[in-house]
Amino acid sequence: xxxxxxxxxxxxxxxxxxxxxxxxxxxxxxxxxxxxxxxxxxxxxxxxxxxxxxxxxxxxxxxxxxxxxxxxxxxxxxxxxxxxxxxxxxxxxxxxxxxxxxxxxxxxxxxxxxx
Amino acid sequence: xxxxxxxxxxxxxxxxxxxxxxxxxxxxxxxxxxxxxxxxxxxxxxxxxxxxxxxxxxxxxxxxxxxxxxxxxxxxxxxxxxxxxxxxxxxxxxxxxxxxxxxxxxxxxxxxxxx
Numbered sequence: 001x002x003x004x005x006x007x008x009x010x011x012x013x014x015x016x017x018x019x020x021x022x023x024x025x026x027x028x029x030x031x032x033x034x035x036x037x038x039x040x041x042x043x044x045x046x047x048x049x050x051x052x053x054x055x056x057x058x059x060x061x062x063x064x065x066x067x068x069x070x071x072x073x074x075x076x077x078x079x080x081x082x083x084x085x086x087x088x089x090x091x092x093x094x095x096x097x098x099x100x101x102x103x104x105x106x107x108x109x110x111x112x113x114x115x
Numbered sequence: 116x117x118x119x120x121x122x123x124x125x126x127x128x129x130x131x132x133x134x135x136x137x138x139x140x141x142x143x144x145x146x147x148x149x150x151x152x153x154x155x156x157x158x159x160x161x162x163x164x165x166x167x168x169x170x171x172x173x174x175x176x177x178x179x180x181x182x183x184x185x186x187x188x189x190x191x192x193x194x195x196x197x198x199x200x201x202x203x204x205x206x207x208x209x210x211x212x213x214x215x216x217x218x219x220x221x222x223x224x225x226x227x228x229x230x
Binding site for chain 2: 004033092094104
């Protein structure tokens with residue numbers, strides 16, 4: 001089945017140690033998003049790629065970076081994780097096309113813990 | 116300030132009854148409103164989308180209403196089942212939000228259907 005896959009499902013890292021989360025999709029969608037979701041809170045958009053164009057949200061800390069080497073893959077890099085970065089990180093995709101609107105398809109997330 | 120509010124308290128209902136969840140927003144002008152379901156430890160799953168010029172949308176046991184004057188959407192699940200127990204998120208796609216389907220999510224309402 002076509003889907004959005006996030007690896008790993010659980011990631012533990014040390015305070016200040018860089019970490020990379022990955023997302024792949026078989027939907028051939030042109031937009032990929034990264035969200036941060038803390039317990040009982042709304043998913044918060046960090047940034048998204050429209051094809052190769054990177055769009056950062058104004059309040060996303062510089063500590064968070066992203067790469068999209070091709071249509072299928074997108075990575076979230078946290079350069080120096082702090083305790084406040086412990087959260088579920090969700091990847092989503094969508095197809096943007098003229099005259100239509102498509103919902104977002106989510107992966108099951110990576111739960112990041114910081115020691 | 117801009118806000119999306121959903122019932123912060125969990126909604127407990129008896130199997131077979133209709134569940135009604137509320138989404139209120141302030142200082143937004145959404146072009147579309149969507150509802151997603153999120154199970155514990157999983158990513159959100161798209162359920163329904165309603166446009167600003169639509170009053171009501173139905174899909175099987177689900178019904179969504181959208182009142183842009185009241186700035187409110189109601190989400191109904193008829194003949195509820197224990198399997199409907201989950202967190203339900205509303206999300207706004209803003210007019211002029213660009214061509215990338217960016218969404219702003221509410222914090223969600225936890226629905227518990229008792230057998």
